[in-house]
Amino acid sequence: MSLISTTAIRNRAGFKPTLWTFVLAFVLIAGAYYSFVRFTHGLGDVSALSDKVPWGLWVGFDVLCGVGLAAGGFTITAMVYIFNIERFHHITRPTVLTAYLGYILVSVALMYDIGRPYAIWHPLFMWNPHSVMFEVSLCVTVYTSVLTIEFLPVILERLRMHRAVAFLRRLIIPLVIVGVLLSTLHQSSLGTVFLIAPYKVHPLWYSPLLPIFFFVSAVFAGLATTVFESFMSYRFFRKQLDTEVLDALLRMAGLLLALYFALKLIDLKNKAAFSMLYQLNSTEVRMFLLEMALIVLPLALIMMPRVRGTRRGMFLISVLVILGFVLNRMNVSVTAFSAYHGVNYFPTFPEFMISAFMVGIGFVAFYFAVKHFAIFPEEEPFKQDYDDKLRAGMELPEIEKRPAL
């Protein structure tokens, strides 16, 4: 352990400001400035939102994408703790960290978007069980708490509170199950949100299957984010890149992409909407086709072992999947409504900056977490050794049998 942290420190000592540092600094400064404007002058001053376009970039990207991209948390914990796929174990911590930060940022972003941020707690006490939004806000709140407890051992370990860690370890399975349930609920419910507007959502996107679309796409986007995050850690923190595990994740994502695409085709058939796709001059159709292309292309690349087998290929696939996912959420929440509203919405510079601010804070928070806590496991040999012993059916020391999350 000590050996590894010294290596890590040495790596950081060699840290030189790059282009990315400047981009990050710019985003943080601009974001802070526009946050100030937002919280002193209101929504009208910073956004292009209007009575005709009540939801824009912040709902579409910060909230819908934020929640979806954080879906890796429940997917990976489910695989490790429910299905007991041990080889994913060493990516649980970084994935849970990503999910945890994701959900915190979604809550922060919500404070920017809702008109009365000081009332954000209302749904906890003023219920409307008929509202999907109510259900989502309860689920997200409780799930964020679950993620807090899942992540707590990492902090407690650092504080050397081993008793508490041991106690939390015993809770992990029920916690993971509750987390999976809550995630399934709110990931799909974000799709249900749009079911109320059959006459407003463009027919290419309106579908009774929306909850299922949202759930499946969140899972593959969550997996892609996990791959992406591994590459980021590899690039910026010199962490090991376990290509075997990433390969497995991508194959899973491929399966889900295929399922998703098939469901989309069935849905188009049910709606008799294929003919609509020929109207290439309509923005909606073009956006929809682009979205489909960003499903089919990464799917095809995943099916090519030659691409999937390379680091570049893996990274490219994860980026494509994430892009497709983001486009889908933006389409459902903005593009699909534009024909009804008859207004073309394009986010303002401050809107972009605040969304980028959220992402920037995410990166910085991740960096600090990695710096101060044991997020990444003690490198490869540990796992190898562990697997060998498991194969040999040897008695494993307690700590290795069920390492802390």
Add this chain to the structure above:
Amino acid sequence: MRRGPEPLSDGKNNKKTFGLSPHAHHQTDPDDYMGLLIDTVRCTGCMACFMACKEVNELPNRNDEDLNKDTYTVVKKIGDAFVRRLCMHCVKPACESVCPVAALQKTALGPVIYDEDRCIGCRYCMMACPFGIPTYEWDSMTPRVEKCYMCYEKRVSQGKLTGCAQACAYGATIMGKRKDLIALARKRIQDNPDKYHPYIYGEHELGGTGTMYLSAVPFENIPFLPAFRDEPLPILTWNVLHRLPDIVVLAGVLMAGVTWIVNRRLERVREERGKTAHANEQESAQPQEPDAQEKTD
């Protein structure tokens, strides 16, 4: 457990109920809700309703084309006719069903009202309203959702007519119970079949609306009164929502089961392998040292 967007409590106190949903008033017979009949055949475009609305609601007088935070109703010229636009006070309002904090509520009397002290400003009501009615105070730091509240607090709850119905001198805006308004509308169509298109908009659309319209021409000509099916919108989400408790229970049990089975299996495998390893150890003359390799690592 009750199913469907039906009442969850007993019907009293449907304003500001902390806790359970205040959909109680949905026990009111839709026909008994108060509503407004807008007769575009009689409307002269005099704007008396517009002015009265500004007055009752103390709104700044701007000459606005469309609904906004200071304008709860407008009179639009469509072809030869004048058509008022305002909240429809739906029998099953989408806005009410989507509001996470029940800030929008269908009262037992009929008006769909708003409680700014509950509202969080998520604007889901604006996204959900099929008529595109609610507007927002975008420049305020304590923004409110603004729309026609059918003069609930100041007039209708005290047994008075709405400002607009009171002001209209031509019988083009009439307030009353839905069933009476529908009867009146039928009569007007019957008496002057050549003047009226024989259709009451809002009688059945989306489960019925409080504001209903008569017109000389088919309603396709009025863009803000689109052709809607009779199915109320809140059912679409409720169909999914009410299943969730069952799904949670089933999925929870299933996952607990899977966890248990998988873990047991792994344990068995470990146990058995442990046994064979142990047996091997005893058989072989030279004691193996499984840990030796690890130590050198």
